Amino acid sequence: MSTSLSNAGMDQLSPSGLKRTLGLRDLVAYGLAYIALITPLTTLGFVWDASGGLVALAYLLGALCMYLTAKSYAMMGEIVPQAGSVYGYARHSLGALPGFIAGWLILLDYLLIPALVFTLMSVSAQTLIPGIDRPTWLVILVGVSFVINWFGVTITTRVSLLSVIAQGFIVAGVLGLAVWALYHGKGTGGLTLAPIYSAAAFDPAKVFTATSICVLSFLGFDAISTLSEEVRSNDPKLIGRAIMRVLLISASIFFVTTWVLGNLLPGVEIHDPAAAIFELLAAQVGPWSAVALAWLLAIAVGFANALPMQVGVARVLFAMGRDRQLPAFFARLHPKHSTPHVAMVVSTALSLLVALALRDDIELLASFVNFGALSAFLLLHLSVLVRLGVRNPQRRIVPHVLVPLFGIVVVLAVFTGMHRTAVEVGLVWLLIGLAYGAWLRSRGRSKLDL
Numbered sequence: 001m002s003t004s005l006s007n008a009g010m011d012q013l014s015p016s017g018l019k020r021t022l023g024l025r026d027l028v029a030y031g032l033a034y035i036a037l038i039t040p041l042t043t044l045g046f047v048w049d050a051s052g053g054l055v056a057l058a059y060l061l062g063a064l065c066m067y068l069t070a071k072s073y074a075m076m077g078e079i080v081p082q083a084g085s086v087y088g089y090a091r092h093s094l095g096a097l098p099g100f101i102a103g104w105l106i107l108l109d110y111l112l113i114p115a116l117v118f119t120l121m122s123v124s125a126q127t128l129i130p131g132i133d134r135p136t137w138l139v140i141l142v143g144v145s146f147v148i149n150w151f152g153v154t155i156t157t158r159v160s161l162l163s164v165i166a167q168g169f170i171v172a173g174v175l176g177l178a179v180w181a182l183y184h185g186k187g188t189g190g191l192t193l194a195p196i197y198s199a200a201a202f203d204p205a206k207v208f209t210a211t212s213i214c215v216l217s218f219l220g221f222d223a224i225s226t227l228s229e230e231v232r233s234n235d236p237k238l239i240g241r242a243i244m245r246v247l248l249i250s251a252s253i254f255f256v257t258t259w260v261l262g263n264l265l266p267g268v269e270i271h272d273p274a275a276a277i278f279e280l281l282a283a284q285v286g287p288w289s290a291v292a293l294a295w296l297l298a299i300a301v302g303f304a305n306a307l308p309m310q311v312g313v314a315r316v317l318f319a320m321g322r323d324r325q326l327p328a329f330f331a332r333l334h335p336k337h338s339t340p341h342v343a344m345v346v347s348t349a350l351s352l353l354v355a356l357a358l359r360d361d362i363e364l365l366a367s368f369v370n371f372g373a374l375s376a377f378l379l380l381h382l383s384v385l386v387r388l389g390v391r392n393p394q395r396r397i398v399p400h401v402l403v404p405l406f407g408i409v410v411v412l413a414v415f416t417g418m419h420r421t422a423v424e425v426g427l428v429w430l431l432i433g434l435a436y437g438a439w440l441r442s443r444g445r446s447k448l449d450l
Helices: 024-035 039-051 054-079 086-094 096-128 135-152 153-182 204-218 222-230 238-264 272-282 286-322 340-359 364-388 397-415 420-442
Strands: none
Touching: 024 153, 024 222, 024 286, 024 364, 039 054, 039 096, 039 204, 039 238, 039 272, 039 286, 039 364, 054 096, 054 204, 054 222, 054 238, 054 364, 054 397, 086 096, 086 222, 086 286, 086 364, 096 135, 096 272, 096 286, 096 364, 096 420, 135 340, 135 364, 153 238, 153 272, 153 286, 204 222, 204 238, 204 364, 204 397, 222 238, 222 286, 238 272, 272 286, 272 364, 364 397, 364 420
């Protein structure tokens, strides 16, 4: 099977009208760009503070949580090859109303995570050019990414691949500078186990709080499932393979990155968690390295990181609009580019508004994103348990029963460390969804052909 990008003339359409142009390489590039290999650099200060210094341990636990979730996504992707991600999986396994609630919850993640990334990138941009304020940078970043996405997912995946390559070089460069500084007496003076485990620093409550932040860094492999109707191959395992490859690559890079930087952080006073990586490099390597990183993040990564995020949320809105769970105009496709352009416009506008409103409260915004994602993951694991572990006469105990059960336990454990305000706002969002879902049922719009 060829995994290269197809020519426009060979594009095929899915029954829903979406173009089938994507191969395995495209899906992996999309997932890695969505996750962003540089994410541990931008969230380093928050995880360091929350974990008490055990940043690498927090990322290990986050990877475990995401591995179980990724397995569930891969299994469901084989039997429900439709756009919509966990919304489609829960709808086909648990019923129309639980499916709607899953989609409603994942929207809280997909609508807000672009806002979070735009906000983090605006921090880098403002560091470079203080004369332009953060709101203006937000408008610029959002506008550029929207224009690129307007021309279709094939263009997006090409830009995503270039972004992933650029991010790989950036992370490698930062780690090289960090190792150089370590072996010149900075930080712990070498690569030790301090960021992974320390009896004096270990506090389960702090570690789970940090893990709930780390989970945010992995969000993106799940968005690959939103592209199920845009792959060229009829192989039902293609989406699952892409998901597992993205998780393996990102988890490895995230662990190594936080292990190295966790050894460099001791002795450095961080004033702004959102700018921790710049303060760390300035103190331990030199001011020039912080400036260079800020330029690279703004130019090479900035808007490119948000491209796949806008694609993902537009596909969820498209699927829910097509199924009459949201207004039908969300299911409209652009006549030339075959993209859900109405869904893209609405979701981009909402993400921009949220970014502007919470531009100075990044940690709280991250918690909102995590509530939506983790809640949807619970319904995902429940979907696997019911569809494959209960209703399936050919069930296998480990993948169909134990994996989703352990996934539920781990997700619930991570919930215990979540910001209280985020939980409260998330519960309000859930109640609104339940009320709207009940209205859909009363109008007969929850009875769908599954």
